[in-house]
Amino acid sequence: MELKVVSTASGKRIRPDSPTPDLIAWTMDHFQNQRLAMTTSFGMEGCALIDMYASLGKPLTVIYLDTMFFFPETYALRDEMIERYPHVDFVNRGTDLTAEQQAEKFGDELWKTNPDQCCKIRKVDPMHQVLLDVDVWITALRRSQSITRAHLKVVEWDWQYQLLKVSPLAAWEREDVWKYIQENNVPYNKLHEQGYPTVGCTHCTSKVEGSKPGEYSRSGRWKEFNKTECGLHGDGI
Numbered sequence: 001m002e003l004k005v006v007s008t009a010s011g012k013r014i015r016p017d018s019p020t021p022d023l024i025a026w027t028m029d030h031f032q033n034q035r036l037a038m039t040t041s042f043g044m045e046g047c048a049l050i051d052m053y054a055s056l057g058k059p060l061t062v063i064y065l066d067t068m069f070f071f072p073e074t075y076a077l078r079d080e081m082i083e084r085y086p087h088v089d090f091v092n093r094g095t096d097l098t099a100e101q102q103a104e105k106f107g108d109e110l111w112k113t114n115p116d117q118c119c120k121i122r123k124v125d126p127m128h129q130v131l132l133d134v135d136v137w138i139t140a141l142r143r144s145q146s147i148t149r150a151h152l153k154v155v156e157w158d159w160q161y162q163l164l165k166v167s168p169l170a171a172w173e174r175e176d177v178w179k180y181i182q183e184n185n186v187p188y189n190k191l192h193e194q195g196y197p198t199v200g201c202t203h204c205t206s207k208v209e210g211s212k213p214g215e216y217s218r219s220g221r222w223k224e225f226n227k228t229e230c231g232l233h234g235d236g237i
């Protein structure tokens with residue numbers, strides 16, 4: 001499904017190439033009576049998008065999946081975001097399976113032997129449960145993040161999860177996101193300044209020498225494997 005030209009409550013006409021603030025306001029106007037939620041892993045894009053939606057001052061649910069393997073900097077960022085946006089409801093829907101229980105059931109250090117299974121247990125399955133309760137899913141994905149995201153539409157029907165997926169930053173570049181973060185004083189993960197272009201679980205995230213916060217790369221993720229995505233967005237994304 002592609003976004004057709006539609007009118008918002010304010011009378012503005014919305015197209016896929018409408019300015020991002022208009023798309024964001026449209027999401028809230030158009031789907032206010034639906035089960036609408038944003039998901040985030042507290043990446044730079046997610047933090048920027050939360051700020052954009054939060055600036056409307058309307059209630060918003062933001063769901064994250066605590067894998068129990070976050071960096072301390074990520075937990076600190078989560079706490080900062082909760083404090084900064086008190087009208088946003090941050091909800092953890094991560095797995096209850098502890099690291100010890102996982103090791104007992106699936107073997108030690110599953111992320112080293114079968115990261116796809118580990119991601120399925122700690123990310124994909126919990127996300128599937130989350131999205132059973134959602135009609136409109138807001139994501140901070142961008143097309144230029146990877147080849148698998150290159151065809152992302154601003155608004156599209158997600159066949160895997162059977163819901164409407166809205167990605168207002170689809171056409172943004174990383175440098176635009178970094179500029180927004182700086183200009184609006186949005187909290188971000190301090191690891192971005194220490195050579196981590198993206199930040200996931202401690203076990204599967206490495207430094208990328210010479211990387212800068214305004215440059216995106218997934219080369220620091222699952223370095224030992226031919227894997228760049230956790231599978232949350234279907235088609236290997």
Ligand code: SF4
Nearest residue numbers: 111115118119201204
């Ligand atoms: S990123 Fe690594 S540790 Fe985290 S869920 Fe996936 S495989 Fe497991």
